[in-house]
Amino acid sequence: MDLFDIRGKVVLLTGASKGLGKAMAMGLAKAGADLALCARSLEELRKTKAEAESHGVKANVYRMDVLSRASIQESISSMIKDFGKIDILVNNAGVNVRKPVTQLAEREWDLVLDTNLKGYFLVAQAVAPHMIARSKGKIINIASIMGTVALDNLVAYASSKGGVVQMTKVMAIEWAKHNINVNAIGPTYFETPLVAALRDDPDRFRFINERTPMGRWGQPEELEGTVIFLASQASDFITGQTIYVDGGWTIW
Numbered sequence: 001m002d003l004f005d006i007r008g009k010v011v012l013l014t015g016a017s018k019g020l021g022k023a024m025a026m027g028l029a030k031a032g033a034d035l036a037l038c039a040r041s042l043e044e045l046r047k048t049k050a051e052a053e054s055h056g057v058k059a060n061v062y063r064m065d066v067l068s069r070a071s072i073q074e075s076i077s078s079m080i081k082d083f084g085k086i087d088i089l090v091n092n093a094g095v096n097v098r099k100p101v102t103q104l105a106e107r108e109w110d111l112v113l114d115t116n117l118k119g120y121f122l123v124a125q126a127v128a129p130h131m132i133a134r135s136k137g138k139i140i141n142i143a144s145i146m147g148t149v150a151l152d153n154l155v156a157y158a159s160s161k162g163g164v165v166q167m168t169k170v171m172a173i174e175w176a177k178h179n180i181n182v183n184a185i186g187p188t189y190f191e192t193p194l195v196a197a198l199r200d201d202p203d204r205f206r207f208i209n210e211r212t213p214m215g216r217w218g219q220p221e222e223l224e225g226t227v228i229f230l231a232s233q234a235s236d237f238i239t240g241q242t243i244y245v246d247g248g249w250t251i252w
């Protein structure tokens with residue numbers, strides 16, 4: 001359908017070396033988008049690139065550390081040279097440190113907030129001028145259900161994701177006049193390396209199933225539809241929103 005057509009669009013995707021980033025790269029490639037794939041590990045990124053290219057799109061890899069403003073700017077300059085434009089940004093690179101409030105070290109708090117919140121801010125801040133110059137763009141921030149609900153041991157992670165939900169709204173207001181949509185996706189637990197320890201713990205695995213109205217975890221490819229929707233013309237009048245892809249977790 002033309003409404004969901006993203007063929008020829010260029011997507012900058014952070015955290016594309018594994019997990020949800022890699023899964024979204026495949027969904028976007030199947031829908032025909034060209035990809036600027038970013039992460040720190042080039043070797044893993046090259047595997048994502050090869051899989052994406054098997055769907056007939058162009059994909060380049062860029063070493064980008066979202067903790068470094070210089071690294072972000074350098075890789076964005078390279079991709080503008082290579083592709084000539086960035087139509088869509090998917091801010092996805094993220095980490096977690098699970099500890100009770102009293103045991104979380106300051107450097108662990110900083111790592112989670114600097115990656116998950118400041119990293120999204122710096123990448124969006126560097127990409128936005130290119131979108132503003134063309135009076136069009138789509139920014140999709142990967143938040144989490146933990147941006148609106150909470151569990152123990154997630155003080156830094158939930159704080160960062162709540163920040164992403166709010167940051168999405170402010171960017172949406174500021175850039176609406178430039179025809180840039182800024183939205184977020186709030187996934188529940190999906191089976192990726194980030195949550196492997198919980199997946200392997202039978203009690204936590206069962207708790208998450210029982211806590212979810214649909215009774216199960218998400219599979220990474222189940223994010224494809226939402227990211228394509230938010231990247232496409234079909235969502236042109238939606239901005240500042242967070243869409244929860246959570247099997248119903250946030251209903252309760």
Ligand SMILES: NC(=O)c1ccc[n+]([C@@H]2O[C@H](COP(=O)([O-])OP(=O)(O)OC[C@H]3O[C@@H](n4cnc5c(N)ncnc54)[C@H](OP(=O)(O)O)[C@@H]3O)[C@@H](O)[C@H]2O)c1
Nearest residue numbers: 015017019020039040041065066093094144189190192194
């Ligand atoms: N899996 C879930 O259940 C779940 C649920 C809700 C939300 N999310 C969110 O979804 C996003 C992806 O999570 P995931 O489960 O796919 O995690 P993952 O499998 O651990 O992948 C994380 C990605 O982020 C990249 N990354 C981490 N630190 C980085 C840095 N400093 N600079 C650049 N890239 C960095 C990693 O690449 P390198 O290590 O190669 O740099 C990797 O590609 C995160 O924002 C996460 O919070 C996940």
